[in-house]
Amino acid sequence: MYLNGLDKLDQKIIQLLVSNARMSYSDIGEKIGISRVAVKARIQTLENKGIIEEYTTIINPQKISGAVSCYFEIETKPDYFKEVIDILDKNDIVTQIYRVTGRDKLHVHAVA
Template sequence: MIDDVSLEILRILQEKARIPNVEVSRQIGLAPSAVLERIRKMEKQGIIDGYEVRLNPKRFASGQIAFVRVAVHEQPDQTEIGNQLAAVPEIQEVHYIAGEDCYLVKLRAADADALGRLLRTKVHTIKGVVATNTLPVLATYKETARIPIP
């Protein structure tokens, strides 16, 4: 369904989206129209979700990262709580962890105060949920995630 040529296109776009189509076609040795066709197809199929700018976290950091473990007490619907957490703009990632029966949430907050406020007003207000363990990040060596723009 997705062949080596399309994978190669994805690899190129992963490094440098926003380069012209002809440049991609030159790199993989295909006509521009053919490459365009493949890209449009993957966009339609939902494989390609979009394109985004990669910001330098050291030059453009709005707040510090923290990982928060979120425990679930009552669980009427597991999926529902995940979606509610995902809806909080400050929360970058929501993962449900095997074995630990909790979510691991990655977020950004300006400082400790903002983090506390965020947990109180947007996390603990979700029914049956409590943040049990916060891991503030001191330094980041590699991060490919989207950085929120204020």
């Protein structure tokens, strides 16, 4: 598993945060058998080392407006590659644009 470089307590803390990033230090400490202060110190160390980079909220657009999230690929001629990226970048429904291996190929995420 990708957590092998961490001790057992840090692994448990990360697993709990992955399942619920809003879990309190007290609740984490209760589940793994250490104090709230020790949990806070360990999480701060993990953040300072860059192991934990951010906490995020994931919005499900279908629950709000019935929108659909989709991924698609676009392959362009080399002369139009930059122009296609510029057009996609200006479009509000496009959330991410990735350049992938292959000749002038893009992988795009949109919510519409």
